[in-house]
Amino acid sequence: MNRSVETMDRYESQSCVPIDSDYREEGKVAWSVQDKLLLGLSPKGYLIQLVRNPVNWAFALIFAIGIPITIGRFIFGLSWVTHSSYDYPWGLFLGFGLFTMVPLSASGFMLGTTVEVFGRDDFKPIERLALLNGLLGYLFAVVFLQVDLGQPWRLIYPMFVSLGPAAVLFLVAWHVATYLSVQVAELVPACSEWMGWPSAKKFIKSIVLGLTIAGIILSTLHQGALGALFTYAPGKVHPLWYSSPFQWFHFFCSSIFAGLSMLIVVSTLCKNFMRWRCDANFLDNLDRQTLGLAKGCSLALITYFVIKIIAIAHDNEWSYLFTGWGMYFVFEIVVGTIVPMIMYTISIRNENASLARVAAAIAVFGIALNRLNTALVVFNWKLYPEIPHWREFVVAITVYSIYIVTYRAVLYRLPILYKWKAQVKVAGN
Amino acid sequence: MVDKKKMLHGGGFIIVLLVIAFGAGYVQAIETSEGPATIILDSIAEYYEPVQFDHALHIEFAENDCAKCHHHTIGTPSTGTGNCILCHKKEAISKIIACRGCHLSDPYSPEGRKVVSERGEVFHKDKPSLKGAYHQFCIACHEEVDGPFTCTGCHERTDKGDAFFHSGKHAPKHTGTPKH
Amino acid sequence: MDKMNRRLFLKGGLAGTALGALGLVSKNASASSGFSGYSEGFGVLVDLTRCIGCRTCEAACNKEQQLPEPDKPFDDFSVFDEVHEGGQKRRTSEKAYTIVNKYKVEGHDKPIFRKVQCNHCNEPTCLTSCFVNAYTKTPEGAVTYNSKVCVGCRTCMIACPFYIPAYSYSSVLNPVVKKCIMCYDTRLKFGRPPACAQSCPRETMTFGKRSDLIYQGHQRIRLNPGKYVDHIYGENEVGGTAWMYLSSVPFEDLGFDTTLGNAPIINNVKEFLAIVPMVLTIWPALFAGFHLLATRKNVNNQGHESEKK
DSSP: OHHHHHHHHHHHHTTOOOOOBSEETTTTEEOOHHHHHTTTOOHHHHHHHHHHOHHHHHHHHHHHHHHHHHHHHHHHOHHHHSOOOSSOOOOHHHHTTTTTHHHHTTHHHHHHIIIIISOOGGGHHHHHHHHHHHHHHHHHHHHHHHHHOSSGGGTTIIIIISOOTTSHHHHHHHHHHHHHHHHHHHHHHHHHHHHTOHHHHHHHHHHHHHHHHHHHHHHHHHHHHHHHGGGGOTTTBOGGGOOTTTHHHHHHHHHHHHHHHHHHHHHHHHHHHOGGGOOHHHHHHHHHHHHHHHHHHHHHHHHHHHHHHHHHHHTTOGGGGGSHHHHHHHHHHIIIIIHHHHHHHHHHHTTOHHHHHHHHHHHHHHHHHHHHIIIIISBTTTSOOOOOOHHHHHHHHHHHHHHHHHHHHHHHHSTTSSOOBOOOOOTTO | OHHHHHGGGOOOOOOOOSOSOOOOOEEEOOEETTEESEEEEOTTOSSBOOEEEEHHHHHHHTTTOGGGTSTTTSSSOOSSSOSHHHHHTTSGGGGOOSHHHHSOSOTTSHHHHHHHHHOOSHHHHTOOOHHHHHHHHHHHHHHHHTOOOSHHHHSOBOHHHHHHHTOGGGSOSSOSOOOO | OHHHHHHHHHHHHHHHHHHHHHHHHHHHHTOOOSOOOOTTOEEEEEETTTOOOOOHHHHHHHHHTTOOOOSSOTTOGGGGGOOBGGGBOOOOOSSOSOEEEEEOOTTOSSOEEEEEOOOOBSSOHHHHHOTTOOEEEOTTSOEEEOTTTOOOOOHHHHHOTTOOOEEOTTOSSOOOEEOOOTTTTTTGGGTOOOHHHHHOTTOOEEEEEHHHHHHHHHHHHHHSTTTSOSOOBTTSGGGOBSEEEEOSSOGGGGTOOTTSOSSOTHHHHHHHHHHHHHHHHHHHHHHHHHHHHHHHHHHHHHHHHHHHO
8 A cells, every 4th residue: 555655646746647548738748668667667666666655675685585596596407406206296386376366367268258258348347458468467477487497498398399299198299279369459549558569459340259269279278288287197186176177177177266366366455556547438448347247256166166165966975085195185175265256245235346356366276275285285195205305495586586587577557457549740840 | 776776867956046047057067876065056146155055964954865866857756846756757758857958957948948938837947047947945944944045055156147237346425325 | 331340350260370379289298198107118116125225336437427426435324314304214316316315113123215316107197297398208218407408496396296306596597407317328228227226235126127026026925924014106106117016014104205106297287278278268258259249238338329319
């Protein structure tokens, strides 16, 4: 809250408003690229604003420690930042970076579908935030993947050099790559407005339905495929978290409420800490849209819950519920599924957006818990627990911080939370 | 005794670990009416020094029951070892006493592989090689009677063998296992 | 408006078809079911009743594969008492493609040894899970690995039910998977047995045609009543493996996973792979249809409203 007040103060003291159109002061002088990048502040003013923000100090501290260690991973190898476990080949980078960030980024295709396919234009004010959340989440999932891959410079091998098309990961690689470009395309309109290239926006508009449907296909499949990856390890993932026929659906279905809940969380953060950047269209509609998203979440949650139960029944795994692992499973289901489901339902009944926001935070936590559980905690449940190396935590936190900083930087500038004001250049300038 | 005379050809207990070529040369050092007293194996030694096998001593251990080791080919056939006799009792081949007469010394050489692949019956296919037969038979007994049953208990290792095992003066220089 | 929608519809459909082609490729490539190994493939039958834990096979593997110097000499038997993470016995690593572990089994005075190496599955999960096709099941029976194309995602290590592939994490520029390739390049290709099998003094490992070995294994069980557990581990497990085991004690007592089932692990994944072409082909039409319905409704509403007015 402090920060937004400070930022607002700053703008008021300098008697200027955030850039939201091509021209300053009603079409007289065009904003330069530097103006746009520095939020209309002088370089000095921009720096002062950076330093005055306490959150930046926290990031500075994280980067001071984390960036050298992250660079160290590429100089000294994976063995320097991880335990180099043969039994746990995947650690936090994939367990958190890939398996958690990808479902939390499902918002893009969900809102794309809602607005572009189902024609629900009432969700338009939040659509771009959803698209951006999707794009950045995927982008940084790939960054995490690059940190984790043994030979990151071979990332394009599955595409062009040596193809293993029967593998689930092949599908993930292709679909994430294609979907990333779809998401970039979907955000071109926001960029084109900001940069002043209207033709790009026009072009994207003409293919937006194709893009959106491609997005649905790709998302359905790769969200599911991330789950299906674990069907390669039937003996290693605990039976309660494993289901050969339903694993892909568990991951896909949970990505629906994960993406929507993440969108609620991010929009809440924007509303509270970036108010100066939001326009009335965004702020006034937010409560109603949050409740709309809550409806989607509660439906996905109940579906997810039922399929989870069906999976247990399908493999007759009831007896596992009464073991220690079973208790942990119940904990995950109660906290990550049932509690947010009930809270969402109550919030919808009482039209209480604040409650929906709390539910969203819990649901996001629940998804992270589920993905980390599947990839790390209950993986190798018959062997021994693996606690990642401390440097692995540092690198993961660093990359995630870069993600947040990038996210913030884009929100400050591009017309995501506000509408770009179309202006006509005044003659004579 | 005719049987004992035939033992002149007997191989007996020869323990050779890791020999590359099994074109074994049996040097019959001293001949007695009981068979060779000592058998020295040297031409195939590589990782191990030549073996001096005290045949006479082992005859004593076996209390003169040749069939204990030469299962069905000499003495009174005991049960449980060797199914060959079931079919080959009346054939000349059952009169062969030397281990190497039946057990292939080098089943993995091109010739050896050919022989093995041409064996039709499963009994023949599953017949241990000479090295396998020795080590399966000798060690099993040595374990029972507390005879030596480590490799160097029967044959000393050569320098080449030490290098192979990364032992002795070829032992790893560093101490402790570096944690990756 | 209709014209516009049709155009969009077509574009959506085209995108879907292009992607569909991709999905269908993956389906076809994985459609081989019930592959029980190359008929002429080699294998090794490991008779654990014969193993005395001399570690000669480990030394032979080290020499043949030119692996780095071991931490301890190969005649140092203290390795059998090593306890690794979480009370684990030794496992295959980037420095050792095969290891022997010692087991104390109740009711047996003598310890029982178990040799571990890649089992060279008929339908290897490492192979089916690899998205750059780095693994090959050769007609000779070996599962080989091409380090030149490996990206280092380590899915194969996740997928291997036997915990075999290791990874040279410490290498910065060329970390690769390290695993037994059954001495394919130097021996198996020429019909010769892997170095470990040939080195064994007690012929614990019998090398031969996999089909022959299965027959031989059952023959040994039949001819020695009471000596063996009536099962060849690897004959059917996860679709069958080139390396198979005979044991005198229940396999689970020696750390074998007896819960893997007889179906190749890829069968678990097929349920997902089957939906891929369906999503790719049905979704475009379905959602384009939804779009037409949703937006047509708006048109009607407008019409209705205007009628009202």
